[in-house]
Every structure is written in C-alpha cells, then in structure tokens.
Amino acid sequence: MMWKTGCVLAFTGLLTAAPLPGAETPATALLVLSKSDQTLAIVDPGNHQVVAKIPSGPDPHEVVASADGRLAFISNYGGGRYNTITVVDLVGQKVQSTVDLGALRGPHGLDFQGGKVWFTAETAKVIGSYDPVSQKIDLVLGTGQNRTHMIAVARDLKWIVTSNVNSATMTFIEKSSARVGTGGPAGAMGPAPQEWEETVVAVGRGAEGFDISPDGAELWAANALDGTISLLDVGSKKVLHTLAAEVAGANRLxxxxxxxxxxVSTLRGPELTILDARTRRTLKRVRMGRGAAGIQMEPGGARAYVACTPDDYVAIVDLKTLEVTGRLEVGKQPDGMAWAVRGQ
Known part of the structure; x- marks a missing residue:
C-alpha cells in the first residue's frame, strides 16, 4: 500500500539559523553544511538550536566526523575543480587546517574508519585515505570509473564500496591475501604493501546515493537517471533486483x-520516497518542498533529517508517524550532514 501526504508541518516555532552566543558543542551534535553560505552548522539535536557556524571552505558537499567526535572533515568539491578537505575543530568551533590533495581533484564522498578519512576524488577517478595524525595521504587506489562519487568503508577496513555516477556502476574494493613485492632485501624497506582487488558491478544510470543494510547483507543504490533502485547482494556482489521505484533525480538513499x-531523496521532485525494506515496495511519499538531498538518521532511531536544498531548510521527519514535524534553518542550500558523537 502507498500513501501520499502533504507537507503539513506541526511546528513548535520556526527553528532559526542564528547561533547561540557562547554555546558549547554538545556531546552528540548534528553537523549540517550550507553550500551557498559555505558554512558548517553545529546543531544541538536536543533543542534543535544552532550552536555555532564555522567556515567550511569553498563548495562544501559532504562532511564526516572523527570517531571521537572532536573533528569534522569537509570535502570541497567544486564539480571536480577543487582539491581540498577542510578540517574543523568541533570543540573549539574553528577551522583547524586545510588538507591539500594535490592532483586528486574533485573530493566528494567521505567516511571515517580506522582513524583515517576516506575520500573519493572524481576527476582523478580514485579513492584515498588521509591520516590526521601524520597529516599525510597514505593510500590512493584507482577505480577507472567515471565520477567515483560516494564511498562506504567497513569498520574492519577489509572492503570499500563506491558509486560511480557516469559509469553506472558500483565498485567493491577488497583486501587481497597477496602482497605487492617484498619490500627489498630482508624487508629493508618495511612490510610489503597490501594488495586490493576490485569488482565492478553494473547498475542503473546515474547511480549515486547508496547505503548498506544494517545487517550488512544488501546494498541499495538509487539510480538518478533511470528512477530505479538496484539491490545488490553484498556477499556475491551481484544485482538481486531492480526496483521501479520512480525516484528520478535521486540524490541520497x-x-x-x-x-x-x-x-530516498530527489532533487527533481517534491517528494521523499519511503520504501519497506522487506516487501521492497513504496510505503509512502512525503512532500518536501521543491526537492531534497542529504539524509541523516538519528542514532537513536527517532527522527530523520532531510536537507531540502532548494528551499533552504532541513526537514525533521518522525520515524514512527513518517510525517514532517518541523524544520531547521541552518543556511542557504543545506546538503551534506553527519553526526559527531564525543566520548565521555
């Protein structure tokens, strides 16, 4: 069964963008990028107040927090022109540094695993990892695919997955048991580097936003140009089903x-699509203004946050009622979001 609902918002008051003067960053914070304002907003999810706004660097698209919740890393994309990652001190509420990626232009997708920042670089057709401790890029792997866009990395670092928009593919990158070379006589140059194996899987056109099910069994990829969703078995790395989900212009899943x-959000229409993962059918479509991009789920499972980029606000969706219950204004053209959780 499928329902459609209008965007009737039960506001307790408009949540404005003005930061609270002198407010500290909460232990659990929602991070939201504003592309036009070029800022990172730190939001207290308890009262939905903007705690601080910090410069993000040019054309910010995605953001990720370190495991200890003290740093944020922002990709400065520029449609493939830029080559920096902006590092923000979330506790001090200031820019800490800017990472120059050199020839690795078009950084976009981000993940933080194993103490490192993993990123895609579209123009260079690669993924890489940056070590914040040594302040060096310590790994670069080519995908050979066009517009390697989003990335997910396993906690144990055994695999990496990317979506490749223009190639209409997903790339699975896995650690191999083999090693590259010997490292010189008696290992004089240190241990041999790890070898990786890549498996490229064809999906729908415009594959961009994707996610892996919490049990790790399935990967769902939204195909923006086809309006479909490809369901992949993670173990076999094969497409199980292609859903005619009518999500043309899909941005995130x-x-x-x-x-x-x-x-599933889309920038080409006014509705957020919600599917039942078990039945694989559309459950509901929720009106979201003129379009939407970034999506973040609250860790406790009570709410979802959806960046309504064309309308300059973030919609708050109750996960029980699947209704929009409010909106948060953090700046113009909100997009990438992340959670920063600081240990006690």
Missing part, C-alpha cells in the same frame, strides 16, 4: 537504523 525502511 538511507536505511533507518532498524533496517525496516529506506528513505
């Missing part, structure tokens, strides 16, 4: 924390 629902 996210599972709810319990794995029961899948949210």
């Amino acid at each position: 996210k599972f709810t924390p319990d794995g029961q629902l899948v949210f």
Whole structure:
C-alpha cells in the first residue's frame, strides 16, 4: 500500500539559523553544511538550536566526523575543480587546517574508519585515505570509473564500496591475501604493501546515493537517471533486483537504523520516497518542498533529517508517524550532514 501526504508541518516555532552566543558543542551534535553560505552548522539535536557556524571552505558537499567526535572533515568539491578537505575543530568551533590533495581533484564522498578519512576524488577517478595524525595521504587506489562519487568503508577496513555516477556502476574494493613485492632485501624497506582487488558491478544510470543494510547483507543504490533502485547482494556482489521505484533525480538513499525502511531523496521532485525494506515496495511519499538531498538518521532511531536544498531548510521527519514535524534553518542550500558523537 502507498500513501501520499502533504507537507503539513506541526511546528513548535520556526527553528532559526542564528547561533547561540557562547554555546558549547554538545556531546552528540548534528553537523549540517550550507553550500551557498559555505558554512558548517553545529546543531544541538536536543533543542534543535544552532550552536555555532564555522567556515567550511569553498563548495562544501559532504562532511564526516572523527570517531571521537572532536573533528569534522569537509570535502570541497567544486564539480571536480577543487582539491581540498577542510578540517574543523568541533570543540573549539574553528577551522583547524586545510588538507591539500594535490592532483586528486574533485573530493566528494567521505567516511571515517580506522582513524583515517576516506575520500573519493572524481576527476582523478580514485579513492584515498588521509591520516590526521601524520597529516599525510597514505593510500590512493584507482577505480577507472567515471565520477567515483560516494564511498562506504567497513569498520574492519577489509572492503570499500563506491558509486560511480557516469559509469553506472558500483565498485567493491577488497583486501587481497597477496602482497605487492617484498619490500627489498630482508624487508629493508618495511612490510610489503597490501594488495586490493576490485569488482565492478553494473547498475542503473546515474547511480549515486547508496547505503548498506544494517545487517550488512544488501546494498541499495538509487539510480538518478533511470528512477530505479538496484539491490545488490553484498556477499556475491551481484544485482538481486531492480526496483521501479520512480525516484528520478535521486540524490541520497538511507536505511533507518532498524533496517525496516529506506528513505530516498530527489532533487527533481517534491517528494521523499519511503520504501519497506522487506516487501521492497513504496510505503509512502512525503512532500518536501521543491526537492531534497542529504539524509541523516538519528542514532537513536527517532527522527530523520532531510536537507531540502532548494528551499533552504532541513526537514525533521518522525520515524514512527513518517510525517514532517518541523524544520531547521541552518543556511542557504543545506546538503551534506553527519553526526559527531564525543566520548565521555
């Protein structure tokens, strides 16, 4: 069954963008980028107040936090022209540094695993990792695919997955048991580097936003040009089904924390599509203004946040009622979001 709902918002008041003077960064914070304002907003999810706004660097698209919740890393994309990652001190609420990626232009997708920042670089057709401790790029792997855009990395670092928009593919990159070379006589140059194996899987045209189910079994990729969703078995790395989900212009796709629902945003229409992960059918379409991009699920599973980029606000969706219950204004053209959780 499928329902459609209008965007009737039960506001407790408009949540404005003005930062609270002198407010500290909460232990759990929602990070939201504003592309036009070129800022990173730190939001307290308890009261939805903007705690601080910090310069993000040019054309910010994605953001990720370090495991200890103290740093944020922002990709400065520029449609493939730029080559920097802006590092923000979330506790001090200031820019800490700017990472120059050199020839690796078009940084976009980000993940943080194993103490390192993993990123895509579209123009260079690669993924890489940056070590914040040594302040060096310590790994670069080519995909050979056009517009390697988003990235997900396993916690144990055994695999990496990317979406490749113009090639209409997903790339699985896995650690191999083999090693490259010997490192010189008696290992004089240190241990031999790890070898990686890549598997390229054809999906729908315009594959961009994707997510892996909480149980790690399935990968769902939204195909913006086809308006379909490709379901892949992670183990076999094969397409199981292609859903005619009518999500043309799809931007991001996210599972709810319990794995029961899948949210798909689109910049080409006014509706957020919500699918039942078990039945693989559309459950509901929620009106979201003129379009939407970034999606983040609250870690506790109560709410979802959806960046309504064309309308300059972030919609708050109750995961029980699947209704929009409010909106947050953090700046013009909100897009990438992330959670920063600081240990006690």
